[in-house]
Structure formats: structure tokens, C-alpha cells
Amino acid sequence: MSSETTFPANPPSRRPLRVAGVIGLLIAIGIVAAGLTLRAVDARKLKTWTDAQSVQTVNLIKPIRDTSGPSLQLPGRLEAYTRAPIFAQVSGYLKRWNVDIGTRVKAGQLLAEIETPELDQQLVQARADLQSAQANALVAGTTAKRWEALRGTDSVAQQDVDQRTADYTARAATAAAARANVDRLVATKAFARIVAPFDGVVTARDTDVGALVNAGAGGVGQELFEVSDVKQLRVYVQVPQNYSPAIHDGTNATLTVPEYPDQQFTARVVAAAGSVNSSSGTTLVQLLVDNANGKLLPGGFASLKFNLPVSADSIRVPASALVFDSRGTVVATLGPNNQVVFKPVKISRDFGDSVEIGAGLAATDRVIDTPPDGLADGDHVQIATATDRKAAAHG
Structure with a gap:
């Protein structure tokens, strides 16, 4: 065996591995870069949102200018245009009454009659006194004329003539006083007829047949009738001081009453007190309202609405x-x-x-x-x- 190692004649290339490594590295770098960019965008969005939240959001409105002025609602009270409590001017017993509450009367119309036996006797005595005084004055006058005729003779003294003349003057004065007393009692007797002082409505009757009637008012005598002129009514209202310059003569107000909640009446300012009540801080204002149909009742409550001018x-x-x-x-x-x-x-x-x-x-x-x-x-x-x-x- 040979000890030498045998290698392939053509070893494999490493280039594909390098390319793959480079591509992987580039992908990794891209992922990191994308992550960093996304984080930066999110951070900017967070900062923008935080800054936006730190600025408060508000609602805007535009001030308005009224085309019509404000209104002022005030309570008031209704009173008759003219009101007359009727008292007796002679004492006696009520003989009869001819009208009751709610009756419309004319000026001079008979309301009641008073029986005056004591006054009748005073009148009889006064007339007798008048006749006696007139007779005495007649005799004194005749005597004074006779003595005056004898003045030119020596049969009477001047003093006697003057005395007879003075006696006649005194008796004539007594007769005149007796005549005046009779006239006074006749005039007083006329007040036994209670009559209406003006056209209006009887709003009270506080007497009855047979009741003892005392002459006078202010605690001496009692009120027998009350007559009110209700064709027009006076309306009184307390106006706060700061509104008083805007409410003057000629100012109109809308008036409503509880008994006619859906109906409105027109009242007109005719007078003001010209002073402020120190306890309430208001000034008294008087208005007039037409009441020809008789719907409004004197003494009642009313609500007044004033339309104030635009500032x-x-x-x-x-x-x-x-x-x-x-x-x-x-x-x-x-x-x-x-x-x-x-x-x-x-x-x-x-x-x-x-x-x-x-x-x-x-x-x-x-x-x-x-x-x-x-x-x-x-x-x-x-x-x-x-x-x-x-x-x-x-x-």
C-alpha cells in the first residue's frame, strides 16, 4: 500500500457558499434596518400623539347680540279706577236697600234709605221754633215802626226808639238762625237717601234692613256699600331700582291674570312714584288697563311683562x-x-x-x-x- 493520500483531481468550488452568506447577511441587515426604521416611526408618532394630548381642546362660541331686548316679569295688583266706600251721614235704622253686590249703578241712583225718627222730630221742633221766631220778629218790627213814627214828637224819647229798633233786629236775627237750622236739618234729612256717587259697580254691601246705622266714618259708623268704577283698572307694580329708567310714562306692558291664562291684556304706564322704597329697593309704578268687558276684577293678582329696549x-x-x-x-x-x-x-x-x-x-x-x-x-x-x-x- 502506498502511504500517500490521494486527492480528487478537481476539488468543489466555495463561491456559492460565499454568495449565500452575503445574501443572508444582507437580509439580516435589511431586517435590522427595517426594525430600527419602524421603531423610529413609532417613536415619532408617539411623540406627536403625546404633544397633541398636551394641548387642550376647546369649544368656541360667538357672542350674540339680541335683536329684541330682554323682558322683565313682575307681579302686580289690580285696583278699581275709582273706589268709594259709602258711609251714612245720618243716624237711624236701615229702611230698605235696593242694590246688592255686582249691581251696575248710575250716578245718583238710590242704593238704600234710612229711617230717621229722631231727626224727623228735630225737624218738626226746628220748624216750630222758626214760626215762633218769625212771629216775634213780626211783632218787634211793627212796634219798631210805630216808635219810629213817634220820634218827631215829644211823646217818646230817642232811647226808647233805639231800644225798639234793636229789639226788632235781634228778633229778626233769631228768626234767620231758626231758618238756617231748618235748612240744615232738611239737608241732613236728604242724606237718609243713600245714592251712588258715580257710574260703577256695587262691590260690597255691609248692611241689612233694620240694622242700626251710625253717622260718620273712621270707627264711628260702619261702611254700608262700596261702589267702584271698573271700566278702567289701575295696576300697581314694584319695579327694581336698576330697571326704573327703562320704564316710564307711555311704556306698555303685557298683563295676564290666573283666571284667563291664555289671554293677554295691554297695560300702559301713566305714573311713577319718583322715589325708591329703602326697604325693598323698588319704585312704585302705576299703569292703566282697559276693562270695558269687565273681565278683570279689582283687587286681583296680575303678572306684568315689560319688553325692555335693546342695549x-x-x-x-x-x-x-x-x-x-x-x-x-x-x-x-x-x-x-x-x-x-x-x-x-x-x-x-x-x-x-x-x-x-x-x-x-x-x-x-x-x-x-x-x-x-x-x-x-x-x-x-x-x-x-x-x-x-x-x-x-x-x-
Whole structure:
């Protein structure tokens, strides 16, 4: 055997292995590069998302300017245009009454009669006194004439003539006083007929046949009837001081009453007290309302609605846009470059769900509704889209 090793004449080539190795290496490098690129993209997306989340999203609203002014609703009370409590001017017993509550009466119409036996006797005595005084005056006058005729003779003294003349003058005066007393009692007797002072409606009757009637008012005598003129009614309302300049003579108001909830009446301001009640901070205003159909009742409650004029400088925003903090009342607005700007404002009127801003805000300002907590001046924010608002509404 030969000790020499025998090799093939043509050994196999290593080039295919090298190519395969290079390709594998390139694939590995590509996979690594793709992974690194994907991670870099994800990192950028994460950073972008994080940055976007750090910028708060806000809803913008535009201040509105009302085409019609605000309304002021106030309670009021109805009173008769003219109201007269009827008292007796003579004492006696009620003989009869001719009208009851709700009766429409004319001026001078008989309401009731009073029986006055004591006054009748006084009148009889006064007339007798008058006749006696007239007779005495007649005799004194005749005597004075006779003595006056004898003055030119020496049969009577001048003093006697003067005495008879003075006696006649005194008796004539007594007769005149008796006549005046009779006339007074006759005039008083006329008040035994209770009549209506004006056209109206009997709104009260507080007496009956046979009742003792005392003359006078103020606790001496009782009220017999009450007559009210209700063709027009007076309406009294207490207006807060800050609204009083807007409610003046000629201002109209819409009036409603509980018994006719679907019907409206028009009342017109005719007078104001011109002063403020220190305890309530209101001023008394009087209105007139037509009541020719008699639907409205004096003494009743009424609700009045005043349509106030539109203020040229005032605008309205939702109450949710207000922020109350150490700066006072402020509104968050969006300035240039979507930066937050807080503006102090002055509230003119509060309507509950919205407020009227009297100063500090312009109609062109972009107002942030319901500002997020922690929002500060200069913060950058983004404006919510319709999709964002829809998603928040369903969230």
C-alpha cells in the first residue's frame, strides 16, 4: 500500500457558499434596518400623539347680540279706577236697600234709605221754633215802626226808639238762625237717601234692613256699600331700582291674570312714584288697563311683562363661559396663534342659562365655552372639530 493520500483531481468550488452568506447577511441587515426604521416611526408618532394630548381642546362660541331686548316679569295688583266706600251721614235704622253686590249703578241712583225718627222730630221742633221766631220778629218790627213814627214828637224819647229798633233786629236775627237750622236739618234729612256717587259697580254691601246705622266714618259708623268704577283698572307694580329708567310714562306692558291664562291684556304706564322704597329697593309704578268687558276684577293678582329696549353695547354669552376666580368675573377668549386670553367682564343682567355682558367683551371675540381647569393666559389650545364634539356628546 502506498502511504500517500490521494486527492480528487478537481476539488468543489466555495463561491456559492460565499454568495449565500452575503445574501443572508444582507437580509439580516435589511431586517435590522427595517426594525430600527419602524421603531423610529413609532417613536415619532408617539411623540406627536403625546404633544397633541398636551394641548387642550376647546369649544368656541360667538357672542350674540339680541335683536329684541330682554323682558322683565313682575307681579302686580289690580285696583278699581275709582273706589268709594259709602258711609251714612245720618243716624237711624236701615229702611230698605235696593242694590246688592255686582249691581251696575248710575250716578245718583238710590242704593238704600234710612229711617230717621229722631231727626224727623228735630225737624218738626226746628220748624216750630222758626214760626215762633218769625212771629216775634213780626211783632218787634211793627212796634219798631210805630216808635219810629213817634220820634218827631215829644211823646217818646230817642232811647226808647233805639231800644225798639234793636229789639226788632235781634228778633229778626233769631228768626234767620231758626231758618238756617231748618235748612240744615232738611239737608241732613236728604242724606237718609243713600245714592251712588258715580257710574260703577256695587262691590260690597255691609248692611241689612233694620240694622242700626251710625253717622260718620273712621270707627264711628260702619261702611254700608262700596261702589267702584271698573271700566278702567289701575295696576300697581314694584319695579327694581336698576330697571326704573327703562320704564316710564307711555311704556306698555303685557298683563295676564290666573283666571284667563291664555289671554293677554295691554297695560300702559301713566305714573311713577319718583322715589325708591329703602326697604325693598323698588319704585312704585302705576299703569292703566282697559276693562270695558269687565273681565278683570279689582283687587286681583296680575303678572306684568315689560319688553325692555335693546342695549347697543351689550352682548350675551352662555353662563357656562364665565369663570369666577381671584381676578373676579372673567371670560376665556382665543387670541392670535390660538393662545388663551382671559378678559374681565361686567354682567348687566343674569337670565339663568345666559348672561348679558355690559363691558369687557366684544362681539367679534372668540369665546371659549366651559374652559378646562388649569387653563392660563398664553396657553396654546386647539379648536374642537364637529367630529370631536359629536364624540364628546356620545362619550
